[in-house]
Amino acid sequence: MPTRFSYEELTVMTENFSKKLGEGGFGSVFEGIMSDGTKLAVKHLQGVSNMKKSFLAEVAAIGSIQHVHLVRLVGFCAEKSHMLLVYEYMASGSLDRWIFHGKHERSHGMYGKESYQTLPRA
Numbered sequence: 001m002p003t004r005f006s007y008e009e010l011t012v013m014t015e016n017f018s019k020k021l022g023e024g025g026f027g028s029v030f031e032g033i034m035s036d037g038t039k040l041a042v043k044h045l046q047g048v049s050n051m052k053k054s055f056l057a058e059v060a061a062i063g064s065i066q067h068v069h070l071v072r073l074v075g076f077c078a079e080k081s082h083m084l085l086v087y088e089y090m091a092s093g094s095l096d097r098w099i100f101h102g103k104h105e106r107s108h109g110m111y112g113k114e115s116y117q118t119l120p121r122a
C-alpha cells in the first residue's frame, strides 16, 4: 500500500511546492525529494474536495499495482480539502512526447542513450 503523507510533510518534500514539473488535467505536478534523496513527482489535485471517498478508493486500487512499465504510486495525502498523489519521479518527460514524437526525435538523436533506455518506464 502507498504511504499516507501529511500535507506538512509534502510541503517540506516539495520545498513549499516551488519546483513545478508540469500541469495536468487535474492540477499541477511538483518535484519532491524524500529524506533519503529519492526524487518524487507530487501531483496536487484541484477541484476534487467533494470526492474524498472515491479518491481513497482509487488510491487503494492504483496503489496495489506494481508493474515495470507503470509509474509507481508511492503515496498520497488526503487532509481536509488537500488531495495529492505522490509518484516515483520519471526523468524522461511526458508520455505524449514519446507517443507522438518519440520515434522521430529518437531517430534524430535528440535524446541520449540513457533516455532511450528508460523508454519502457516513461
Ligand SMILES: Nc1ncnc2c1ncn2[C@@H]1O[C@H](COP(=O)(O)OP(=O)(O)OP(=O)(O)O)[C@@H](O)[C@H]1O
Binding pocket: 021, 022, 023, 024, 025, 026, 027, 028, 029, 040, 041, 043, 071, 087, 088, 089, 090, 091, 093, 094, 095
Ligand atoms: N512521475 C512523474 N515524474 C516526472 N514528471 C512528471 C511525473 N508525472 C507528471 N509529471 C509532469 O507533470 C506533467 C503533468 O502530468 P499529469 O500526469 O498530471 O498530466 P497529464 O498526463 O498530461 O494529464 P492528466 O492529468 O489528464 O493525466 C507531465 O507532463 C510531466 O511533465
